[in-house]
Amino acid sequence: MAKYSDEFKLKIVMEYLSGKLGFKRLAQKYDIPNRSVIQGWVRAYKDFGIEGIHKKIKKEVYSVQFKLTVLNFMKQTGASYQDTAIEFNLNNRSIIANWNRKFLEEGIEGLEEKSKGRPPMSKNPKIKATSREEQLARENELLRLEIAYLKKLKAFQENPNAFLEKHKQRWHSTSKKKDSD
Known part of the structure; x- marks a missing residue:
């Protein structure tokens, strides 16, 4: 008014x-x-x-x-x-x-003229929700991988020899299991 x-x-x-x-x-x-x-x-x-x-x-x-x-x-x-x-x-x-x-x-x-307000709703919201859920799941997985990588990097930086020895043992034990199969 x-x-x-x-x-x-x-x-x-x-x-x-x-x-x-x-x-x-x-x-x-x-x-x-x-x-x-x-x-x-x-x-x-x-x-x-x-x-x-x-x-x-x-x-x-x-x-x-x-x-x-x-x-x-x-x-x-x-x-x-x-x-x-x-x-x-x-x-x-x-x-x-x-x-x-x-x-x-x-x-x-x-x-330039900008559109105002909320964007219009999708005609099929369930498909959009599924894709959003998939995006979030993918983002969660990437974040988990990043955290795991950073933990390993930190462990390596703190004590490189112990980290390498630990992972050498794991590698040898997993390769022996594969050979026996």
């Missing part, structure tokens, strides 16, 4: 345009934490009309190329977020700020 309704925004914009109160006084009167919020509403109303202050119901998806074009325009011209939003017919300047931040942090990959 939007923090401020469209009717409320329009009321404040009209009150400002009537010239009775400025941004700061309106912010105080209606308990809005920052006057820049009202400035944004007034500017959007002046540039886009009543559509400028309406909250969009459907989330618009922009291509990476469009986002790069917007950011490039802003960099080339030195335009503010608000001026850039007006130039590209966007009624929300903060979206450009988000694109810019993501681009600076992650590069072009940051501008």
Whole structure:
């Protein structure tokens, strides 16, 4: 749900345009934490009309190329977020700020649309569970082998001669059993 309704925004914009109160006084009167919020509403109303202050119901998806074009325009011209939003017919300047931040942090990959939420469930969950169980069993086996290897390595490092003698005896006793079979 939007923090401020469209009717409320329009009321404040009209009150400002009537010239009775400025941004700061309106912010105080209606308990809005920052006057820049009202400035944004007034500017959007002046540039886009009543559509400028309406909250969009459907989330618009922009291509990476469009986002790069917007950011490039802003960099080339030195335009503010608000001026850039007006130039590209966007009624929300903060979206450009988000694109810019993501681009600076992650590069072009940051501008790509990412899927949100949990991935869809598999149509056949038992098969997936079995494969997950197999993966865990395989991982357990590998961990057991790693632990056994590390124990033998430690024993060898502590006393190489005793370790070799012990394993020589085992090797000889197992090879004799094979010969007698």
